[in-house]
Amino acid sequence: MSSTAHSVVEPSVTSKRVAATIVVAYAVITMIPLVWIVLTSFKSPPDSISYPPKIVFQPTLEGYCNLFTTRTRQTPEYIISLGAPTSTCDEITRSRNMVIAGPSNYWPRFQNSLVIAFGSTFLAVSLGTLAAYGFSRFKVPLAEDLLFFILSTRMMPPIAVAIPIYLMYRQLGLSDTALGMILLYTAVNVSLAVWLLKGFIDEIPREYEEAAMIDGYTRMQAFFKVVLPQATTGIAATAIFCLIFAWNEYAFAVLLTSGAAQTAPPFIPTIIGEGGQDWPAVAAGTTIFVVPILVFTILLRKQLLRGITFGAVRK
């Protein structure tokens, strides 16, 4: 197996084949639950709960229709009196002897998720970039202690943080508001943003700004016109990490929001149909919620390692 012409550290063909087989097998197994979510979202409710589970089935959009609407049961005579169905969803709903009563709460919850995730990401990255630049370029007294303090805020169990936040927000009128959630997620994400961005800014040679400042730029101009453009990749990667955290967060959301500002994660598990959980609708809600993250994962794959270790490990 050894003593061939190629480099001694290059793995042999056999070992590569064995490795490839095992890794591909693992990857396929790990995707089964996700594939099942997508499949279930296209099943009809009876198909979704059949015994044994159906792999081949007639795909339908019923799950997606049920996700976005609320429905009421009606008599067949009444349904006929309504005339021709106006949409695919209308048709599917009527075939179950029901009519669409109105929109469900999914879309408002999804919008809350968007507003809160993007709002908090914007704030966290802005504050984080400033602080990271400060830590990277100036001699800050007790810098290490401050950086550690920033990180340690991430170690608290979310429920422990939620108790006083709950009381504080009740006093300030911030409970169940998008602003309250944005501030909270910003605070959680700022620690990640500072640590990651400090790493990225450390990598930009400070000679660039110094040259700019010699040319008459002020420190602020140098920061905005020289450092920020250089740090774009780092800022984008950090922003995506913050976005994913805020998007996926559940513990704070379920404790601090109940209606107006509720995000999608606490809402999706509460989707129920007639006689229990409406699994196709839950699966549809999950699919729509998860797809943006899949896209981001692919965009981020090169920076992933750095993000998940707070910048401690870099490639």
Add this chain to the structure above:
Amino acid sequence: MTARIRNRTGQFFRMRRFKTQVKSVTDTSSTILGEAVARATPAPIASRIRGLSDRSMAWLFITPAIALLLAVNIFPLIWAIYLSFTNFRANRPNAALESVGLSNYSRVLNDPNIWQAMQTTAHFVFWTILLQTLIGFSLAYLIDRKFRGHAFWTTIILVPMMLSPAVVGNFWRFLYQPQIGLFNHIVSFLTGIPPSSFEMLGSVRLSPWAIIIVDTWMWTPYVMLICLAGLRSIPDYIYEAAEVDRASLWRQFWSITLPMALPFIMLAVLFRGIENFKMFDMVTLLTGGGPGSTTEVASITLKREAFESWRTGRASAFAIILFVAVFGLANIYVKALNKVKQR
């Protein structure tokens, strides 16, 4: 593509406060020179030339982030410490507030339910970390064989860890259904046990494992990714030297691969340990702590105390104890990690 733990990790590892004698190495000679010039210039002229002094400039950059953390993290923490010495109940905000001294703490520490929850948490943390490290490291080792298409398959493997533990954990409830769930049918297909003969979430014996399986499914990629960085940080020439010395592959693994990847493995274990100690969302959605309290991890007990029994004072005491425990354990662990790194 060499991955390495840079000196900034040093800051992270050197978590001990007040002991850092090493001066920050971030400033280069030019700023030192600049400072010297600034110091030599009379103050009014200096400020006219440079605008703000570097120190006030630094605070200008750092203060907004610190202020937010103080308002949203530290102020509430201090409030929680204060509440932990009182009999406050959040559902009776107008009742007279009494100081109860340390009795909340002694009650928490003498409560068998809380010790039960700590034990459940420890069981969960131990098994998830063990499984994730074993599978994650093995996968990383295999991916490091650099077969064709390894980058693509690595990205596929990474997907679960990016998803919402709550939303995806919720869906696992469906996969675990005894009659209709896919999980039971796959187990039945592989072993011949009838699919409706066992309940992953409903049984006292199996439910802790149901959670461990989902957590392992979700977070093995995380450990794998960090281990992969560790393996890629080992320079080729070390293996070449070993090959020259005719060290067997087995020997190379134990004397080179494992020791050199160990700091990375330990880092992954640290992050996973902290995260799983705090575990809340996935367990809440899978079992809600049940059946009975078999899967009631510390965060769920805390949530029940704080938001169902409304014993805010006692819950605060428990929260502080948990925080101190994570912080203390992490510190001890980091010291061990530093020792390994210095070897």
